[in-house]
Amino acid sequence: MDKIIETDVVVIGAGPIGLAAANLLADQGVNVMLVERHAGTSDEPRAISATDETLRVMQQIGILDRLAPEMLMDTGARYFGRKEQLLAEVYPASPRLGQPGKSQFDQPVMESLLLEAARARPLIDVRFNTEAFRITDGPEHADTVLIDDDGKHTVRSKWVLACDGGRSPVRSQLGIPMEGSTQVQKWIVVDIINTPGQPERFSEFHCNGTRPVVVVPGVHGRRRYEFMLLPGEEAAAVTAPEAIIRLIAPFQTIVAADIRRAAVYVAHQRVALNYRVGHVLLAGDAAHMMPPFAGQALNAGIRDVANLAWKIAANVQGTGTEALVNTYQAERRPHAVDMVRLSHRIGIVVMNVNPALTAIRDAAITASGIVPAAKAWLAGMKFLKQPHFTDGCMAAPGAGVPKAAAALVGRSLSQPQVTLPTGDAVPLDTVLGTGWALLHFPSDGGPAIEVRRLGTDGNGTEETDDGSSPLALCGTTAVTDTSGAFKAVAGSGVTLVVRPDRYVAAATTPDTEQTAFDALAAYVPELNLLRHAETGTPAAR
Numbered sequence: 001m002d003k004i005i006e007t008d009v010v011v012i013g014a015g016p017i018g019l020a021a022a023n024l025l026a027d028q029g030v031n032v033m034l035v036e037r038h039a040g041t042s043d044e045p046r047a048i049s050a051t052d053e054t055l056r057v058m059q060q061i062g063i064l065d066r067l068a069p070e071m072l073m074d075t076g077a078r079y080f081g082r083k084e085q086l087l088a089e090v091y092p093a094s095p096r097l098g099q100p101g102k103s104q105f106d107q108p109v110m111e112s113l114l115l116e117a118a119r120a121r122p123l124i125d126v127r128f129n130t131e132a133f134r135i136t137d138g139p140e141h142a143d144t145v146l147i148d149d150d151g152k153h154t155v156r157s158k159w160v161l162a163c164d165g166g167r168s169p170v171r172s173q174l175g176i177p178m179e180g181s182t183q184v185q186k187w188i189v190v191d192i193i194n195t196p197g198q199p200e201r202f203s204e205f206h207c208n209g210t211r212p213v214v215v216v217p218g219v220h221g222r223r224r225y226e227f228m229l230l231p232g233e234e235a236a237a238v239t240a241p242e243a244i245i246r247l248i249a250p251f252q253t254i255v256a257a258d259i260r261r262a263a264v265y266v267a268h269q270r271v272a273l274n275y276r277v278g279h280v281l282l283a284g285d286a287a288h289m290m291p292p293f294a295g296q297a298l299n300a301g302i303r304d305v306a307n308l309a310w311k312i313a314a315n316v317q318g319t320g321t322e323a324l325v326n327t328y329q330a331e332r333r334p335h336a337v338d339m340v341r342l343s344h345r346i347g348i349v350v351m352n353v354n355p356a357l358t359a360i361r362d363a364a365i366t367a368s369g370i371v372p373a374a375k376a377w378l379a380g381m382k383f384l385k386q387p388h389f390t391d392g393c394m395a396a397p398g399a400g401v402p403k404a405a406a407a408l409v410g411r412s413l414s415q416p417q418v419t420l421p422t423g424d425a426v427p428l429d430t431v432l433g434t435g436w437a438l439l440h441f442p443s444d445g446g447p448a449i450e451v452r453r454l455g456t457d458g459n460g461t462e463e464t465d466d467g468s469s470p471l472a473l474c475g476t477t478a479v480t481d482t483s484g485a486f487k488a489v490a491g492s493g494v495t496l497v498v499r500p501d502r503y504v505a506a507a508t509t510p511d512t513e514q515t516a517f518d519a520l521a522a523y524v525p526e527l528n529l530l531r532h533a534e535t536g537t538p539a540a541r
């Protein structure tokens with residue numbers, strides 16, 4: 001038998017989710033082998049809408065400055081009815097995460113930048129033309145058999161992350177069922193280039209009741225068209241250039257050379273029953289698939305790996321318990337289920353071709369204009385519920401924690417620009433680093449925030465006897481919340497405990513701090529140790 005190759009984590013699939021996972025894992029200091037059966041990243045026309053949270057992760061990985069010029073930032077959506085009348089114009093309500101709520105991008109561009117970033121990280125071993133063939137799980141690790149041009153190899157790792165797409169061979173091998181259904185309707189998706197003029201910052205949903213159409217603008221003359229196929233239409237016929245030119249004619253005149261790519265797809269609305277079996281975890285389309293109408297699928301996958309990467313890394317490094325890894329499903333699956341449902345519901349509204357029902361739909365949506373709350377809900381895209389964990393690696397706020405601070409627990413922390421003592425304004429995340437952080441709002445300190453960074457990479461980090469590296473205080477920075485993003489908790493004396501994925505794990509006052517850290521110790525015991533080291537009180541290990 002060949003020598004067994006050892007690594008910390010095997011990531012299967014170099015789609016956007018596997019690529020993002022590999023980068024995030026490497027930034028937490030673990031060795032990653034990323035395997036992809038194809039020769040390179042994909043050039044298929046797929047995701048086109050990115051949320052603020054996805055862009056925040058791209059910022060963290062360090063590719064946003066190159067991705068942004070290839071994107072149409074900060075877009076909304078317009079819905080048109082059966083007579084092409086404007087039914088609703090929606091726009092994401094006040095983004096909090098330092099990035100616009102919705103922007104248009106090009107998936108192949110994002111994948112190639114993520115790949116470049118992965119190749120630049122020495123901890124990642126990127127292997128194309130390499131298929132994960134079989135996984136054998138054991139008590140301490142998993143063995144993955146890979147097949148490449150040289151034959152079969154076995155890689156032993158503590159964790160395997162299956163980012164192997166909607167058909168996920170790993171999910172099949174593990175026998176994990178998917179709950180949900182497949183849409184009856186098929187769609188043709190066409191990406192075109194050379195569109196003249198400046199793009200409007202709105203996607204268009206033409207819910208015309210005959211052949212629903214989605215039009216999405218892009219930069220550099222790019223534009224996406226999606227048409228619902230009618231009964232009897234075949235993929236080969238509708239993807240012929242002359243058929244595409246005819247379909248697009250009501251919107252613009254194109255020639256065959258303007259067609260960049262076209263494909264017919266059918267959407268699924270399905271979620272895996274379990275996200276983990278033994279040392280194998282599912283993420284991205286392997287864990288959930290949804291119709292594209294809410295533009296959430298890739299975004300849900302990015303949320304998955306942002307949630308999971310630091311947990312796996314902490315476990316590999318000995319600072320995170322097995323219970324920490326298990327919080328992945330509790331925190332991520334409910335939101336994925338919500339997004340699948342929402343995408344399905346929007347699809348029902350958009351794809352309806354029944355004359356009576358579309359007339360009622362148009363009247364109902366327009367009528368919501370007379371109910372201010374409903375209008376604000378629709379116009380602000382509040383139907384896109386943001387993740388809010390109530391179960392997982394978090395501590396429920398204790399009595400006495402101000403309401404405004406308690407409301408932040410289980411949610412993604414805002415990312416305003418903050419001012420450093422030097423007077424420079426920077427995005428908050430640049431101060432937080434890659435590990436845990438404590439944000440203290442001194443009593444009567446006005447807009448001042450003391451940021452204490454914890455990590456395994458700072459001064460004072462020592463190997464423990466068992467080889468694991470404890471968390472250490474990496475540094476403290478005093479910043480000013482000049483934008484007032486945290487004004488509801490300013491001067492409250494509260495401390496927010498922020499995880500490496502920027503979610504708030506706890507909000508504490510001096511009276512509730514001990515209980516909160518005790519609760520978090522089930523997941524990251526070192527947090528408690530560190531707190532005791534800081535306050536000078538003894539703690540049992």
Ligand SMILES: Cc1cc2nc3c(=O)[nH]c(=O)nc-3n(C[C@H](O)[C@H](O)[C@H](O)COP(=O)(O)OP(=O)(O)OC[C@H]3O[C@@H](n4cnc5c(N)ncnc54)[C@H](O)[C@@H]3O)c2cc1C
Nearest residue numbers: 013015017037046047048049132165284285296297298299
């Ligand atoms: C028309 C369309 C429009 C869409 N629009 C949006 C949108 O606007 N917004 C949005 O968020 N999402 C959208 N999506 C969905 C989005 O494209 C997917 O969610 C995303 O590609 C999922 O990424 P992934 O990495 O999980 O899977 P994939 O991109 O499918 O990547 C999986 C990778 O794993 C590899 N692989 C599989 N098995 C193995 C193996 N055994 N060994 C090695 N490698 C393996 C595959 O070759 C592949 O490269 C859209 C999808 C479509 C089809």
